[in-house]
Structures are given as C-alpha cells and as structure tokens.
Amino acid sequence: xxxxxxxxxxxxxxxxxxxxxxxxxxxxxxxxxxxxxxxxxxxxxxxxxxxxxxxxxxxxxxxxxxxxxxxxxxxxxxxxxxxxxxxxxxxxxxxxxxxxxxxxxxxxxxxxxxxxxxxxxxxxxxxxxxxxxxxxxxxxxxxxxxxxxxxxxxxxxxxxxxx
Amino acid sequence: xxxxxxxxxxxxxxxxxxxxxxxxxxxxxxxxxxxxxxxxxxxxxxxxxxxxxxxxxxxxxxxxxxxxxxxxxxxxxxxxxxxxxxxxxxxxxxxxxxxxxxxxxxxxxxxxxxxxxxxx
Numbered sequence: 001x002x003x004x005x006x007x008x009x010x011x012x013x014x015x016x017x018x019x020x021x022x023x024x025x026x027x028x029x030x031x032x033x034x035x036x037x038x039x040x041x042x043x044x045x046x047x048x049x050x051x052x053x054x055x056x057x058x059x060x061x062x063x064x065x066x067x068x069x070x071x072x073x074x075x076x077x078x079x080x081x082x083x084x085x086x087x088x089x090x091x092x093x094x095x096x097x098x099x100x101x102x103x104x105x106x107x108x109x110x111x112x113x114x115x116x117x118x119x120x121x122x123x124x125x126x127x128x129x130x131x132x133x134x135x136x137x138x139x140x141x142x143x144x145x146x147x148x149x150x151x152x153x154x155x156x157x158x159x160x161x162x163x
Numbered sequence: 164x165x166x167x168x169x170x171x172x173x174x175x176x177x178x179x180x181x182x183x184x185x186x187x188x189x190x191x192x193x194x195x196x197x198x199x200x201x202x203x204x205x206x207x208x209x210x211x212x213x214x215x216x217x218x219x220x221x222x223x224x225x226x227x228x229x230x231x232x233x234x235x236x237x238x239x240x241x242x243x244x245x246x247x248x249x250x251x252x253x254x255x256x257x258x259x260x261x262x263x264x265x266x267x268x269x270x271x272x273x274x275x276x277x278x279x280x281x282x283x
Contacts, residue, residue, distance in 0.1 A: 022213035025235060029214070090214065163194055163263070 005093035013092040021090045031086035038079035039154060045073035046150055053122055053135055053143040062131040066123055073115075100163050104156035111149035118142040195259040195269045203228045203268060204255040212238075212245045219248055221256065229267040230256050233282045243273065243280045258282075 001013060012018060021027050049069040051057040059065045088095055095101050122139045129135065205222040217232040232238060232248070248254065258270035272281045 019213075022211075022215075024214075025239075027214075029234075029236065032215075 002093040009092040035083035042076035050143040
C-alpha cells in the first residue's frame with residue numbers, strides 16, 4: 001500500500017475486491033495471461049487495420065474489411081481493458097505512482113483519440129476512393145501514428161515491473 | 164519487391180525495439196541494488212500471502228523492513244507455505260534493497276528453521 005497515492009486508489013486496493021484478487025490463487029495469474037492474450041489479438045486487429053490503411057495489406061472490398069477489423073479491434077479492446085483493470089486493482093496505489101504506467105496511460109489516451117479521429121475519417125476516405133487507390137496522407141500519417149503509439153503502449157506495459 | 168522491402172524494414176524496427184527492451188530488462192528485478200545485498204533477520208511483523216508477490220514486514224536489528232518474496236504459486240511449489248512466513252516466525256532473508264522504495268528489499272532466498280528456499 002502506498003499512502004502517497006490518491007485516496008480513492010488506496011481505497012480501491014484495500015477493498016474486498018482488491019483483496020479477493022490478491023488472495024485467490026488463480027485470479028491474478030488468469031488476468032495476467034488474459035491480458036497478454038487479449039493484447040496480442042487486439043494488436044493483430046489494429047495492425048491489420050493500420051496496414052490496410054497504408055495499402056500494405058490488401059483484400060477484396062476495402063471498406064467492408066476496414067469496418068470488420070475495426071469491430072474486432074473495439075471488442076478486443078474491451079477484453080484488454082477488463083483484464084488490465086483486474087491487474088490494476090490488485091496494486092492500484094503502487095501502479096498509479098509508477099512513472100512507466102503513467103506514461104503508458106498517456107499513450108493509450110493519445111492512441112484512442114487518434115483512433116476516434118482516424119476511424120471515421122479513414123472510412124469516409126476509403127468509401128470515396130476505389131479499392132486500390134492510396135488513401136490521403138493525413139489518413140496514412142494517422143495509421144503510422146497508431147502503429148507507433150500501440151507498440152509504445154505494449155513496450156511500456158512490459159516495463160512497469162522493471163522500474 | 165516493394166512489399167519485401169516494407170516487410171524487411173518492419174522486422175528491423177521490431178528487432179531494434181525488442182533488443183533495446185531486452186537490454187533494459189536484463190536484470191529482471193529492476194530498481195533493486197544487486198551490488199549491495201543485505202540480510203534482513205528478525206521476527207515477521209505482518210505477512211501478506213498474496214499475489215502478485217508475497218510481502219512481509221520484518222523487525223530487523225536496525226529497522227522494520229518490507230521484504231518482497233515470490234508469487235504465491237512459486238512459494239507453494241517450493242514449500243514456503245503460509246505458516247513458514249507467518250507473523251511471529253523468525254526469518255532471515257538475503258536480498259537486494261530497493262532503490263525506489265524506502266526500507267524495502269527483494270529476497271533472493273529466505274531461511275526459516277534452518278530451511279533455505281530460493282525465491283527465483
């Protein structure tokens with residue numbers, strides 16, 4: 001317990017839920033594995049989406065493929081967030097003060113904002129163009145930003161335990 | 164050909180990031196000073212047999228230390244059961260002091276009743 005953390009996070013860690021997560025022999029390890037597995041699948045969906053926007057991955061009916069990849073990414077993000085929340089609650093007060101975790105959160109927010117802005121614009125752009133045409137530089141740029149930010153998020157996630 | 168070049172540069176990027184990561188994470192127990200091991204010996208004051216790491220506070224000669232041990236599954240596998248690190252037990256822990264948290268150390272091995280158990 002780190003008393004320097006915001007009070008609600010100290011309370012969250014000390015709560016019955018926090019205790020149950022820490023004392024169960026399987027909940028924490030299961031959330032740990034579940035987080036990595038859902039991150040891997042999520043990263044796959046995001047990479048497919050971004051590489052399709054960059055024209056590296058091509059398929060029939062670009063707009064439909066983009067929308068399908070986006071739906072998968074959204075669903076898998078929920079799994080990533082829920083498993084991550086379990087890991088967070090167990091150690092809320094410590095993790096919240098961890099510099100790497102704080103930076104990871106900033107990148108996540110940045111990547112989500114980028115995705116929210118990019119998502120609608122990219123699909124509109126793809127709808128207006130033939131399937132084999134390059135998308136506008138702004139969309140391609142945002143796809144690069146998305147790849148870079150999510151790779152950064154994964155790397156930082158791994159480093160939380162090492163600072 | 165352009166596709167091959169792209170795939171190759173992507174792989175190079177991943178390799179670079181991966182290698183940088185491995186170098187940073189090399190010591191595994193980041194933020195513990197492995198060059199200055201300490202031995203904390205005394206009575207267990209509090210004991211949390213919980214994930215992700217079992218944690219004790221131990222009344223040593225100089226001060227009260229927070230002693231971080233292994234995850235519960237590893238503790239159980241190696242025979243360091245709950246009663247071995249229960250409140251009131253006499254424990255000796257060899258480990259490394261934290262460079263981030265005051266009076267905290269991470270145990271490499273613990274000895275209780277003449278029985279030594281490795282924590283990693």
